[in-house]
Structure formats: C-alpha cells, structure tokens
Amino acid sequence: MSGFKIDVLVVAAHPDDAELSVGGTLAKLSHLGYSTGVLDLTRGELSSAGDLKTRGEETVQASQLLGLSLRENLELPDGWLNPYSASDATSASKDSQIVKVVAALRRIRPELLLVPYWEDRHPDHSAASHLLSRAIFLAGVTKFPGGHVEEKFTPRQTAYYPLRHQFKPSFIVDTSGFFDKKTAAVNAFQSQLMRTPHLSTLLNSPLTMSSIDARDSFYGAMIGTSHGEPFLILNSVGLADPIEHFRLNPYSEALIFPGSR
Numbered sequence: 001m002s003g004f005k006i007d008v009l010v011v012a013a014h015p016d017d018a019e020l021s022v023g024g025t026l027a028k029l030s031h032l033g034y035s036t037g038v039l040d041l042t043r044g045e046l047s048s049a050g051d052l053k054t055r056g057e058e059t060v061q062a063s064q065l066l067g068l069s070l071r072e073n074l075e076l077p078d079g080w081l082n083p084y085s086a087s088d089a090t091s092a093s094k095d096s097q098i099v100k101v102v103a104a105l106r107r108i109r110p111e112l113l114l115v116p117y118w119e120d121r122h123p124d125h126s127a128a129s130h131l132l133s134r135a136i137f138l139a140g141v142t143k144f145p146g147g148h149v150e151e152k153f154t155p156r157q158t159a160y161y162p163l164r165h166q167f168k169p170s171f172i173v174d175t176s177g178f179f180d181k182k183t184a185a186v187n188a189f190q191s192q193l194m195r196t197p198h199l200s201t202l203l204n205s206p207l208t209m210s211s212i213d214a215r216d217s218f219y220g221a222m223i224g225t226s227h228g229e230p231f232l233i234l235n236s237v238g239l240a241d242p243i244e245h246f247r248l249n250p251y252s253e254a255l256i257f258p259g260s261r
Helices: 017-031 053-067 097-110 123-139 179-186 208-222 242-247
Strands: 008-013 036-040 069-073 110-116 157-161 171-174 228-231
Touching: 008 097, 008 123, 017 036, 017 053, 017 110, 017 171, 017 179, 017 228, 036 053, 036 097, 036 228, 053 069, 053 179, 069 097, 097 110, 097 123, 097 208, 097 242, 110 123, 179 208, 208 228
Parallel strands: 008 036, 008 110, 036 069, 110 157
Antiparallel strands: 171 228
C-alpha cells in the first residue's frame, strides 16, 4: 500500500515553527485546493512565555487562518528530541520517539513532506531534522516496528525548510499575495511574540515581523517576486524536456543571487 492521504505535511519541532517558516507556502497550497497539514512534535512546554492552554488555543487559531486540513501533536518531550531514543530493535517500543514518528508518517501518508533543515541554533530543530530523516527511511522498511507490513510508506518527495540558518535553495515557492495570511498566522501566537519588562527573547523582539518580511522578500527577489520561501531537496530532479520546462517557468528569467550556508 503506497497511497497518499494528504497532499502536503509540514513537520515542526514546536507549535509556531511551521507558521514562522512556511506559513506562506501552506496558505498558498490551501488556497490552490490542496490538503495541507502540520505535525508538531512537541507542545513547546519549555517555552519561556505562555502556557500550554494558551499555546493550544493559538495553534487552533493559526491553523484556521492557514486553512489547514489537519493539525496534530505527537507530544514528544520539548528540549529532549532525540533521533536515537531507541538503541536497537528490542528497545524500540511503542513509546520511543522514532517509532512514534514512523507510525505517524505511515498513518498520515503525505505526498509532499516538509521538514526542518538540520543546521539551526535551536537543538530541538536540528534534532527534529535528524529524527525525521531517519523516520522517513525507516517508514519504508517493512520490518521496522510501528505498523503492519502493508502500512510501510515513503513520501513522493521530501524537502527541508530553514528556520534561522540559510542554505542555497533547490527551489523557492512564490508566496506573493500570501504574506498577509502568514503574518496573521504568526501573530496568532501572541504569547510568544508579546514582549514584557521581565521577559526578552529572540522571538518576542520588536524586529521579528520585519525580519521575517525581509527574509521572505530576499528569497522572493531571487525569483523576481515580492515574497518567497526556500526549500532544499537532496535528490536530483529529472526533466523530460528542459527547453519546455524553462519556457513555461515564469521565474526562469529572474536574477539569481549566490546562495549562502
């Protein structure tokens, strides 16, 4: 069995990661009629601001603004994400992180899977990337625990999205016209964005929204649009007709700036 049940799934370490990074892409794909979803790995219980009840309400609001078809949380431990939570098949119980992620992928079955880039300042973001890279492979291994033989699964394509660190993108999604929806979804997380005299974080800086705008504007400029969101894929993309592909690509004449890592 290899059928897909949802068009695109974003996996994020914490609630609000998806909105901050790929909110424009999610809003656009939902607008185009695709089924979209987010799988948060943790509830963000170690966050310096807010509480779980408020964070949950904000997540529901953001999901509605983006038009998501699905939003789930695996409730893995915030601050303790671990790609190697089980050391072998014997210890890979139903409670181990890798088994839970494999089971979720086999159940949700996304056609396009978007996961965090492995380089980031937050250790959970990096750990989430490595956890997903392992889970994607193991979800397609018949004998790996977490489902019956017929439930093994591999997404059609996996792409990595950046949080704080940059990379040279494999492709950039034109999110022009959807930045306002992304902004509204990010702003739903007021518990994380609201600055107080007693709490100063990188996220609740008054420069946060302008920084996101600048980042998305930069990537949009790379393809000749007002806003864009970058993605990295590790496999080569095949083209049956490169002439026709670039003729039909409205972004092929845009200025391409050197990428950075």
